Amino acid sequence: MATLRDVARLAGVDPSTVSRVVNGDQDLVIKEETRQRILKAVETLGYRPNAIARSLRLQRTRTIGLLVPDICNPFFPEVIRGAEAVASEAGYHVIFGNTDDDPAKERRFIDTLLAARCDGLILATAMTRDQTIEYLSEQGLPFVLVNRYTLGTDHYVVTDNLQAGREAVAHLIELGHRRIAHLAGPLFTDTGLSRLQGYRTALREAGITFHSAYVEECDFKEASGYEGARRLLQLDPRPTAIFAANDLIAIGVYRAAAEAGLRIPDDLSVVGHNDIPAATYLHPQLTTIRVPLNEMGRSSARLLVELIERGEATETPVVLKTELVVRGSTAPPRE
8 A cells, every 4th residue: 555655755745745735735835736746646656645644634733742762861851941942932732752762652652642633743762763754654744853863754853973972082082092982872773873983983083993892882871871881990901981972871980980989080081972961060070062952952843843834844954063061071091
């Protein structure tokens, strides 16, 4: 059976545009030539619009969903605040959901939103291989990815995670470190995988041999960072510096270092990622990659509102800039 994406591919347009045409959206402004091309593709492929998608487009509810993987992660509240502010200004209410990176839980939440005729969805939960993207496209529900990226769409708001990882590790190399470890995020996410690639890129550019023993995969939580750091600090020779894939992981490194009798940055330098508020409450304050969290949320909501109301976006994808913020947790190695 032909899908909405098949029709969009044949007609050479975005799936959301196909959805709005077949569901009779009177607010859609497109060239008549484009409309006829879409209708011809529908006829050629024998596409039958999904009933839920049809009701969704014919009766807007002025609501959008926003799914995050972990509401307890301090990264997301500021993203949510930015998205909610823009959505509210545009006349939309936001429904939040926490998925715990569980695909089954995510699908249940999405089905609930579809049944409630939600107008669109912001997803902070994308994985490197994600069937949710295809499912949403088939349903004709406008959606935007935020923070994480996956194949199958160009509607996303992210930062250059590979470059951020490269910059973080290059800072440590410039200080003189050679035994640099990495506590990576989940490698089923673009954020975890890309930051690892940035770490490896910086090592390669400096002529430093990559050792897999110096990499531990974590789950973006403090406890996981603590356990990973404990293992790294037992290595012989132990690393003199650690790049943590996010600040929560870095907080776990502080705890593991203290238990091992190591002082930061005298015995161990640490770099995080995100610059959550807690980064400045640590002693010493954490060197980290600053991410424009509020703007990430605002940009994702602006993009989604455009997709809902116009069927297309003026700027997509959106790649925001990050900044290395050097504080007290990094210094030249003493060895």
